[in-house]
Amino acid sequence: MGYRERSWWGWGHADEALDDAACRRLAERALRPWMPIDGSVIPLPFDPLLGPPRLIPPSIMEETFLADSMSRASHAYGKAFRDVVRALHGELPNPPDLVCMPRTVHDIVAALDWAEAAGAAVVPYGGGTSVVGGVEYRGDRPWVSLDMSRLNRIAEIDDVNRAVRVQAGVFGPALEEALRPHDLTLRHLPQSFEFSTVGGWLATRSGGHYATGPTRIDAFVEALRVITPQGPVESPRVPSSGAGPDPNALFLGSEGALGVIVEAWLRVQKRPSERASAAMSFPVYLEAVAAAKNIVQAGLRPANCRLLDPVEAMLNAGAQDGQARLMLGFEGADASLLLGAVEICRAHGGTDAEKGESRGFREAFLKAPYTRDALVRLGLVVETVETACTWSRFEALHAAVLAAAQAAAPTGVAVVTCRFTHVYPDGPAPYFTIITPGRRGAEVAIWDEIKAAVSDAIADNGGTITHHHAVGRDHRPWYDNERSPLYQDALRAAKRTLDPRGILNPGVLV
Amino acid sequence: MGYRERSWWGWGHADEALDDAACRRLAERALRPWMPIDGSVIPLPFDPLLGPPRLIPPSIMEETFLADSMSRASHAYGKAFRDVVRALHGELPNPPDLVCMPRTVHDIVAALDWAEAAGAAVVPYGGGTSVVGGVEYRGDRPWVSLDMSRLNRIAEIDDVNRAVRVQAGVFGPALEEALRPHDLTLRHLPQSFEFSTVGGWLATRSGGHYATGPTRIDAFVEALRVITPQGPVESPRVPSSGAGPDPNALFLGSEGALGVIVEAWLRVQKRPSERASAAMSFPVYLEAVAAAKNIVQAGLRPANCRLLDPVEAMLNAGAQDGQARLMLGFEGADASLLLGAVEICRAHGGTDAEKGESRGFREAFLKAPYTRDALVRLGLVVETVETACTWSRFEALHAAVLAAAQAAAPTGVAVVTCRFTHVYPDGPAPYFTIITPGRRGAEVAIWDEIKAAVSDAIADNGGTITHHHAVGRDHRPWYDNERSPLYQDALRAAKRTLDPRGILNPGVLV
Structure with a gap:
């Protein structure tokens, strides 16, 4: 592969951005029916x-x-x-x-x-x-x-113990390419996979593509090496230790404010040989929610358990029937467990969805940010918001997010879709996409208002301000409300110890 | 159940301690053949x-x-x-x-x-x-x-989200008793289960009885409530959050030095309906080690995967053939996966062990501390040491622990047995029992010398100083070597913030 230029203003490779004509086609074919746009394209x-x-x-x-x-x-x-x-x-x-x-x-x-x-x-x-x-x-x-992108060495692949020592600047594809000849995979596929680094995943506690089991990057960390302004911090490479508070946990999610993660030992696994999947269609959305809950509470661990609400199913999986979709996948030793999951779906009114309609999902998933950029150029405000909450909080949270987005949209019109990216025995991680018409020059202000309203709705309904997008600067007010002041003080004390002059990513974390 | 008096000097219930006659019988029947003891009993x-x-x-x-x-x-x-x-x-x-x-x-x-x-x-x-x-x-x-034992309220059982809100002073049996009518279980069974509390488990990051999957208490924590000398710290109750460093991780394993854990939301699960188990016998110990490794690396998640080395198998499972034993158990939706694990065992020379020989293991496991007390009264030095290391480090670590214990024992004779309590894709958690003759009045000094030698052997061979016994005061020197000085400084800074006068468990953690 030759070098491909990155877009400086938008997502990914510059040459994959939709050009003006493609933007206009997208507007005509996919948007005009349901979104008021004038068809002009921001140059x-x-x-x-x-x-x-x-x-x-x-x-x-x-x-x-x-x-x-x-x-x-x-x-x-x-x-x-x-x-x-x-x-x-x-x-x-x-x-x-x-x-x-x-x-x-x-x-x-x-x-x-x-x-x-x-x-x-x-x-x-x-x-x-x-x-x-x-x-x-x-x-x-x-x-x-x-x-960090020049610190991109894959230093060691340990087949015996299924681990890889990797520098922080390694991008997703380079890591998987190095592991493939060993028949190994990290099996951590955030949507940003192609353009994000190991160090970024660790610093933000990124969520993988897989719905259950070890999926957050935290689960794959054996050991970290971090450079702080006061010197290096290393954790021992062991499968599990009960010696004191987990030393990795201080740096995972610290978003560069406590130190620069430079290297990690990460657990890898054999590439799964078997796969079994099914797409189920549900006339009643909340029955589909119950099915997802019961699948994961039954101790089944689907690799995919992606529940699309009816609007998301229509826009992202091409569903024509106005029903919700539950995409199920099981891998490796678990492939035989699919049957049990499908049975649970049937008990909740689920039926087989049309074959093939979801086949393009993964590609669409990875291309979604390019489409997002095109929608931005078409003058739309389009962004995602994600959280996690307990199962019993979900229905109210879902309704509150929809209502808040619509109330905060200047036109009162906002398309809000929802899917579950991850499911846990105690609750789902809902991921909302919000699209509403913008106004040239006011796009950021419009979004900030919607974002604030939606974030309040999430907090009021027992959701966390972020399941896997991290806090950064945009989520700080809600993060500060979510954590105890004394815990923040403890982090601040750690920060003063490791970065006494406060040079690292100021404004983030503390 | 009426109130049963706890032993003030030894394990558990006073009335379950072996009396003098039982100690002597134990000496005659089980010890005399292989351990030089005079048969006198410390009163x-x-x-x-x-x-x-x-x-x-x-x-x-x-x-x-x-x-x-x-x-x-x-x-x-x-x-x-x-x-x-x-x-x-x-x-x-x-x-x-x-x-x-x-x-x-x-x-x-x-x-x-x-x-x-x-x-x-x-x-x-x-x-x-x-x-x-x-x-x-x-x-x-x-x-x-x-x-903390009077803070023993089970405040809330949430069937929908499979979680329980429980005060820190609740003991294992009381918690399970409260969950049983809901057909739920925490499924966290440390050996101390009967006599240890939720708060103790959390403060020490205790390891459960189960070999794989969610087994350490950390995995079951939704939220904590902690009282520090500066005030309360609470974490939000969500299934998973990516907002900043995991706030629970600062207190899990803090051993009472940063605050007093007073309450937790813990994840619970349905009691498994199905169970499938097998005991496999291996003529070559290291082949059994390889089988355990391959089982967990294949993505199988046995509830039990307890590998007993030949001496442990003889002493604790009554094995007569001098072979190692691998006890396998699968539960719930995984029960069907036993067959695959047994196949892996056969590929490593494993054969079915005699039925029933291991049946008494769980009871023996829970009674072991009473037996330990009897051995102490018979003048033996008897203690356990545990760690975790990568698979490739295990053989040398195992040999080094045996050699160190024997070299440090004053008589040069020490029986050292090993079992795996937990197995991870990247390594096992070996648990050693060491028995050697003592000398009246010098028992502590003898053990301290063995412990130091064995701990050095563990550290020199890539093991952690503790997988699930915690650090306390005894493990401090090795813990301090295992962690980076700057990480210790960061913990010390957190301690100063939460406990500025240093009143909480001084000598532990920092």
Whole structure:
């Protein structure tokens, strides 16, 4: 594969973005019937031209730093709706002054030392796919985006113990490619898989594609190596330890605010040989919810247990019957358990869905962010929100999110779809997509208002502010309400110990 | 069930301890053939008579405190070998000055306030089954043992979401009894089950009886409520959250040094209806190890996968053939997976073991501590040591532990047996039992020397100092070597934030 240019303003590869004509076709075919749009397309942005950086890289490691406008612009934001729309409009008021691209752990140590002395903030950057403002600095200090993508060595593959030692800057596809000849897989497939890194997954506690069992990246971590401004922190490589509070847990989810994760030992597994799947159709959505609950509570562990509500089923799985869909998949030794799950579905009025309608789901899933960018260019406000709650809270939470989104949309019209990305014996992780007409120049304000209303609705109904998108800056107010003040104080004390000058990702975590 | 008196010096119920005649019978029948003992029995200790306490309970909550010698003596130690032998010899140089038995969370808040003012240390005490010096204060301050057993309310059983809200002082049997009418179980059965509490399990990250899957108490925690000297800390009740570092993880394994866990929401599950089990016999021990590895790496999740080495099989499962035993059990939806596991065993030379020989294992497992006490009274040094390591480290670790124990035993003779309590795709949790002749008055010194040698052997061979016995005071030197100094600093900073005067279980954790 040759090098393909990344989009600096939108998702993924620049050449996969829908062009103007494709945007217009999408509008005609898929949107006009149900969404009021005028069909105009926001033009692609000019290449950015930024003011001079406020920092001068240290001369002994000059080649580690980039100061050109394109590098800085492409590290200014993550890939949330509000990021894409701002970049499209050329709004880049606070880009990083420099981009640092270390090749070694020593480079990172040197960069942190230099930043401490220079009074610069340092924002660790994996693949930059944050949708919560995790890589966008909003303070007044000069700042450096610490791009980890050159720390991309897969250092060791341990077939005997099924583990891999990998540097933080390795992207999903490179890791899986290295594991494939060993017939191994990490089996962690976040939607951002192609464009996100191991370090990003660890720092944000990313959720995998699989619905149950070990799916969050946390479950695959044997050991971490972290560089803090005060020095390195390493955890021992053992299958499980009961020695004190889990040392990895302090850094998983710390979003670069406590240290820079540079390497990890991750558990891998044999690639599953068997697969069994079924798609079930449910006339009554809440019966489908009950089926999903009963499947996971029965001790079955489907690899996929993706429940699409009727609107999501129509838009994303091409369902024509207005019914909900439950996509079930079992893998490996569990393949034989599919039958039991299907039986549970039937007991809740589920019937076999038309074969093949969901076949394109995985590809559509991975392409969804490109489509999102096209919708943004068509003037729509389109974003996702996700949470987890107990089963008994779900019905009210679902209704409250729909109502809040519609009430906060300026036109009063918002399409809100819901699917379960993960299911647990004690509750689902619902994932909402919200689409509503925007107003040129007010897109961010419109979304922020909807986001606040929806987040309040989630919090009021017992949901967490994030199941797997992380907190970043956008979720901070709700995160701060969700955790105890004393726990926040304890994290702040840890931060002061590891990063006494507060240079790491300021504004995140504490 | 009427009230049965607990043993103040040894394990469990006083009336289940082996009497002198039973100790002698055990010596004649089971020990004489392979262990040099003289057959004399250390007499039971007199009821303790302690000096006056250095603390006077606050008058407004006087009825919450106990100051009598028996209460204080019974809270002086845990139940490790070194605890039992010291108690047997009447060695109680530093018992708690008072025992505090709060009935409410308010009592705990008041007790902590009072202790801060009085300069007293507070050692949280669940069931007192620590085998690592976790409940024994070794400093100079006056101290209070905070016995949580009156906070024993099962507040809420949530059938829909399969969870239970339970106070920290609830013992294993009471919890299971409350869940049974709902056909639910926590399915967490540490060996101490009968005499340990929910709070103790959480504070020490206890390991359950089950070999794979969710087995450590951590896996069952939805939410915690903790009282620190600075105030309460609560985590939200959600199935899973990606918001920041897992807030529960700071307190799980904190062993009472960061706060007093007072309540938890725990995940429960339906009682498994199906069970399938097999016992396999292996002429070559390392082939049995490979079979256990391959079973768990195949994605099978046996409830039991207890590998007994030949000596353990002989002593604990009555095996007559000098072969290793692998006890396999599958439950619930997984029962059908037994066949695949047995096939893996056959590929490694495993054959069906004689039916019934292992039938008494679970009872023997729960009775083992009483037998241990009898062996102590017969003058033996007898204790267990456990760890976890990767599969490729196991053979050398196993050999090193055996060699270290034998070299450190004064007679050069030590029986060392090994079983796997838990198996993970990346490694086993080996559990060693060490028995060697003691010398009256030198038992503790003999064990401490063996323990140090064995712990060094474990650390040198990539094992953790504890898989599920916790750190307490006995494991501190090795724990401090196992973790990064900066991580310890971060924990210390959290401790200073939550417990600024350092009253909680001083000597533990930091």
